[in-house]
Amino acid sequence: MSDDISGLIESMMRQVPDFPEPGIQFKDLTPLLADAHGLAAVTDALAECGEGADLIAGIDAxxxxxxAAVALRLGTGVLAIRKGGKLPPPVHSVTYELEYGSATLEIPADGLDIRGRRVLIIDDVLATGGTAAAAVRLLGDAGATVTGAAVLLELTALNGRSVLEPLAVTSLLCV
Structure with a gap:
């Protein structure tokens, strides 16, 4: 990714020490997303990853x-990958392990056919890769072809990219 977009993200990202627990340096992207120029710039950069995708899937929240912004830019639809229990049945779901338990992701199973669709996954942060890997599995189980994943920020020390191999992963800023 270009140094310009990385620099923009870094300059607009708020550092919050000791959140959500002592020793964690939380990277808050809210100021970036609340800024019209910042949001437009990252939308354009993420949209570059969507060539050939006919559906964008955004991970909760x-x-x-x-x-949604990337889908509008590309002229595609957008699919919300929800946390478990947020959608009425029937749903496609996948449960995956976290370092402190398990979580579930869901998409509608009725009224939405994604079989054969080429899907780009979008999220804000790639950390351990568990949620993104679960999203890949969920979409694949529903019959979609995941073309890649694109994130604003990658926390490289947590090695989440390795969990997604061989999927193409684009990060606008790696820290």
């Missing part, structure tokens, strides 16, 4: 914001 900031991925919804970014995914």
């Amino acid at each position: 900031r991925g919804f914001l970014l995914g």
Whole structure:
């Protein structure tokens, strides 16, 4: 990615020490997303990753914001990948392990056919890769072809990219 977009993200990202627990340096992207220029710039950069995709999937919750903006830019639809229990049945779901338990992701199974669709996954942060890997599995189980994943920020020390191999992953800023 270009140094310009990386610099923009870095300059607009708020650092919050000791959140959500002591020793964690939280990277808050809210100021970037609340800025019209910042949002437009990251939308354009993420949209470059969507060539050939006919559906954008945003992961709950900031991925919804970014995914919708990218889908509009590309002229595609957007699919919200929700946390478990947020959608009425029937749903496609996948449960995956977290370092402190498990979580579930869901998409509608009725009224939405994504078989054969080429899907780009969008999210704000790639950390351990568990949620993104679960999203890939969920979309694949529903019959879609995941073309790649694109995120604003990658926390490289957590090595989430390796969990997604061989999927193409684009990060606008790696820290």
